[in-house]
Amino acid sequence: xxxxxxxxxxxxxxxxxxxxxxxxxxxxxxxxxxxxxxxxxxxxxxxxxxxxxxxxxxxxxxxxxxxxxxxxxxxxxxxxxxxxxxxxxxxxxxxxxxxxxxxxxxxxxxxxxxxxxxxxxxxxxxxxxxxxxxxxxxxxxxxxxxxxxxxxxxxxxxxxxxxxxxxxxxxxxxxxxxxxxxxxxxxxxxxxxxxxxxxxxxxxxxxxxxxxxxxxxxxxxxxxxxxxxxxxxxxxxxxxxxxxxxxxxxxxxxxxxxxxxxxxxxxxxxxxxxxxxxxxxxxxxxxxxxxxxxxxxxxxxxx
Amino acid sequence: xxxxxxxxxxxxxxxxxxxxxxxxxxxxxxxxxxxxxxxxxxxxxxxxxxxxxxxxxxxxxxxxxxxxxxxxxxxxxxxxxxxxxxxxxxxxxxxxxxxxxxxxxxxxxxxxxxxxxxxxxxxxxxxxxxxxxxxxxxxxxxxxxxxxxxxxxxxxxxxxxxxxxxxxxxxxxxxxxxxxxxxxxxxxxxxxxxxxxxxxxxxxxxxxxxxxxxxxxxxxxxxxxxxxxxxxxxxxxxxxxxxxxxxxxxxxxxxxxxxxxxxxxxxxxxxxxxxxxxxxxxxxxxxxxxxxxxxxxxxxxxxxxxxxxxxxxxxxxxxxxxxxxxxxxxxxxxxxxxxxxxxxxxxxxxxxxxxxxxxxxxxxxxxxxxxxxx
Numbered sequence: 001x002x003x004x005x006x007x008x009x010x011x012x013x014x015x016x017x018x019x020x021x022x023x024x025x026x027x028x029x030x031x032x033x034x035x036x037x038x039x040x041x042x043x044x045x046x047x048x049x050x051x052x053x054x055x056x057x058x059x060x061x062x063x064x065x066x067x068x069x070x071x072x073x074x075x076x077x078x079x080x081x082x083x084x085x086x087x088x089x090x091x092x093x094x095x096x097x098x099x100x101x102x103x104x105x106x107x108x109x110x111x112x113x114x115x116x117x118x119x120x121x122x123x124x125x126x127x128x129x130x131x132x133x134x135x136x137x138x139x140x141x142x143x144x145x146x147x148x149x150x151x152x153x154x155x156x157x158x159x160x161x162x163x164x165x166x167x168x169x170x171x172x173x174x175x176x177x178x179x180x181x182x183x184x185x186x187x188x189x190x191x192x193x194x195x196x197x198x199x200x201x202x203x204x205x206x207x208x209x210x211x212x213x214x215x216x217x218x219x220x221x222x223x224x225x226x227x228x229x230x231x232x233x234x235x236x237x238x239x240x241x242x243x244x245x246x247x248x249x250x251x252x253x254x255x256x257x258x259x260x261x262x263x264x265x266x267x268x269x270x271x272x273x274x275x276x277x278x279x280x281x282x283x284x285x286x287x288x289x290x291x292x293x294x295x296x297x298x299x300x301x302x303x
Numbered sequence: 304x305x306x307x308x309x310x311x312x313x314x315x316x317x318x319x320x321x322x323x324x325x326x327x328x329x330x331x332x333x334x335x336x337x338x339x340x341x342x343x344x345x346x347x348x349x350x351x352x353x354x355x356x357x358x359x360x361x362x363x364x365x366x367x368x369x370x371x372x373x374x375x376x377x378x379x380x381x382x383x384x385x386x387x388x389x390x391x392x393x394x395x396x397x398x399x400x401x402x403x404x405x406x407x408x409x410x411x412x413x414x415x416x417x418x419x420x421x422x423x424x425x426x427x428x429x430x431x432x433x434x435x436x437x438x439x440x441x442x443x444x445x446x447x448x449x450x451x452x453x454x455x456x457x458x459x460x461x462x463x464x465x466x467x468x469x470x471x472x473x474x475x476x477x478x479x480x481x482x483x484x485x486x487x488x489x490x491x492x493x494x495x496x497x498x499x500x501x502x503x504x505x506x507x508x509x510x511x512x513x514x515x516x517x518x519x520x521x522x523x524x525x526x527x528x529x530x531x532x533x534x535x536x537x538x539x540x541x542x543x544x545x546x547x548x549x550x551x552x553x554x555x556x557x558x559x560x561x562x563x564x565x566x567x568x569x570x571x572x573x574x575x576x577x578x579x580x581x582x583x584x585x586x587x588x589x590x591x592x593x594x595x596x597x598x599x600x601x602x603x604x605x606x607x608x609x610x611x612x613x614x615x616x617x618x619x620x621x622x623x624x625x626x627x628x629x630x631x632x633x634x635x636x637x638x639x640x641x642x643x644x645x646x647x648x649x650x651x652x653x654x655x656x657x658x659x660x661x662x663x664x665x666x667x668x669x670x671x672x673x674x675x676x677x
Contacts, residue, residue, distance in 0.1 A: 010347070028374045028399075029371065029374060029376055029474045030473075030474045030475075031374075049375055067474065067477045068476045068526075069477050070477060070478050070485065072485065075442060087442050091482075091489070093476075093482060141450065141452075142451050142497070143498070148496060150496050150497070175526070176522075176526050178485065178486065178489035179492055180415060180492070181446070181488065181492065182448070182496070183449070184442070184449070186439045186440065189447075189455060190437055190439045192453070192455050193455070193542065194436065196454050196545055197436060197545055199454075200548030200549055201548060204551045205555070207558075208555045208559060211558060211559025212562060214563055215565065216566075218566035218567060218569075218570050219569055219570065221570070222566075222569060222570035226577030227577075229580075229581050230581055230584070232581065233580065233581030233585050234584060236585050236588070237584045237585055237587065240591075241591055241595075244591060244593070244595045244596050247592070247595075248596050251602075251603040254606055254607060255603065255606060257610060261609070261610065261613050261617075262606055265602070266602075269602075271628060271632065272628055272631060275636060276635060280636070280661060281633065281636045282640045282641075282642060284641075
């Protein structure tokens with residue numbers, strides 16, 4: 001029974017497994033590990049994969065999340081260089097970079113990450129108020145083409161934070177930082193509203209006046225242009241008529257042969273034209289041909 | 304039953320062993336030991352099966368999974384992701400699997416910049432549409448952004464993105480989607496700080512949106528988040544406290560547009576009327592000209608025709624023309640009234656004097672014609 005190779009294999013396997021469990025540990029990609037020898041940190045490992053160690057109680061393993069932590073601080077008030085109160089809160093991405101340094105400072109607490117963030121919160125409030133005090137409100141808020149220094153301000157806070165973290169050797173690194181919220185104290189918002197209201201009023205009036213003035217200009221210009229067009233046309237019409245009269249005058253020589261006859265013909269045709277339709281004529285007996293009625297107007301009858 | 308079968312089949316093997324000459328008592332003991340050994344074997348076999356079977360896991364439709372082998376993620380980039388379905392990995396401690404609650408498209412909304420309201424209130428339309436101007440904004444509850452011209456405006460953004468590098472997204476960040484949200488908030492505040500209130504609300508909405516998007520992309524690239532931004536939607540609104548003033552500006556703008564449109568239509572009308580008038584004036588002149596010329600011409604031709612006849616006997620000619628013309632005129636005339644002078648003047652008595660009354664502007668003419676004709 002003891003020579004059974006299967007049992008032997010199983011036994012060796014079991015011993016191997018126990019040995020592995022005692023002497024080998026894994027480091028996950030998201031972790032860093034601090035190995036302590038009798039409680040004193042001796043090694044740190046961040047390379048993922050299996051690693052060797054002496055079994056407990058000689059060496060023990062402490063794992064930390066080495067991923068980028070996301071931390072948002074409270075909204076705190078700061079005074080700008082030109083004496084405006086602004087409220088700002090920032091978010092930071094930070095991670096444990098030196099677990100050996102991080103371990104003794106924070107590992108004693110129940111939640112080392114939260115503990116580290118508490119420390120950072122304090123540092124952030126200082127860094128924020130220090131940097132805000134160096135800038136005017138205009139540098140926070142103004143068109144990008146102007147003196148907007150929003151990005152520079154963020155960078156300054158980050159630099160202050162990074163240098164403080166390094167100086168204290170916390171074993172962590174602030175990766176990035178950004179302003180998450182920017183506001184004004186509650187009492188200031190109403191005065192901003194009042195200013196905005198006045199501005200809106202001005203804009204509304206301005207828009208209306210400008211519109212009226214612009215419309216007036218357009219109308220006046222249209223009328224001016226129309227007048228020019230009509231005047232041009234009038235001049236042209238006169239010119240055309242003048243030409244017509246000049247052409248007509250060429251025929252004057254014809255009438256010149258007997259002006260009396262010409263005049264007579266003109267009058268006759270004018271008479272005919274003027275009495276063309278719907279006219280009432282009243283005659284007495286002296287008007288030819290009604291003078292025939294009186295019997296005196298013709299020499300033929302007299303004779 | 305199967306437990307019972309195995310010992311029976313294996314009986315001959317121990318029978319060949321050296322323990323053959325033992326008595327029945329020790330044989331029974333051996334028998335008992337053997338059967339219990341078999342039970343142990345089976346239990347171990349079952350344990351192995353359970354151990355291997357524990358490597359199966361299912362991935363739900365709205366999630367994906369990654370396998371970590373001895374601490375290292377298996378696969379690179381998108382290949383590391385296991386889609387929904389049944390999967391198998393070596394059991395712990397060799398493999399571990401991490402479930403990632405991600406669908407193809409991620410969506411985050413900004414958490415700053417909008418006043419305190421809930422989606423339910425918004426859907427139901429019960430949120431406060433306007434507030435008195437004296438109502439301040441509490442920076443802890445109400446979100447808002449400050450604009451380049453130091454005004455207050457509400458704005459919110461929704462960002463959709465997909466995870467281009469899941470290994471980075473999961474193993475480099477504790478909570479990457481929170482980081483994306485913070486980045487979006489930051490981009491919103493930054494973009495607002497460079498835009499004037501009117502640009503954000505009306506004049507350059509697209510530009511503002513683009514500024515937010517650009518800043519988000521810039522920052523996630525810098526942070527190496529392993530995501531790719533798809534779309535960024537931005538919605539902005541003036542403070543509820545200033546609803547009416549903002550509306551009045553909008554109205555004034557519309558009024559202005561209306562005024563300008565009216566003016567332009569007037570302009571077009573005046574121009575076309577002037578053009579038409581000008582054309583007709585020129586046309587009139589042209590027709591006057593040709594009429595004058597033609598008339599004069601035809602008169603002169605007629606004169607040339609008549610002159611020889613006139614010269615034969617001027618008096619007779621004149622009389623003939625006059626009478627002829629009068630005849631034509633009288634034929635055309637509607638009403639002809641003949642009065643003898645003797646009736647009034649020659650008689651000399653006032654009692655016999657006749658009075659003639661003519662009704663002018665007779666319309667319609669038909670009635671009057673009947674009255675005057677007899």
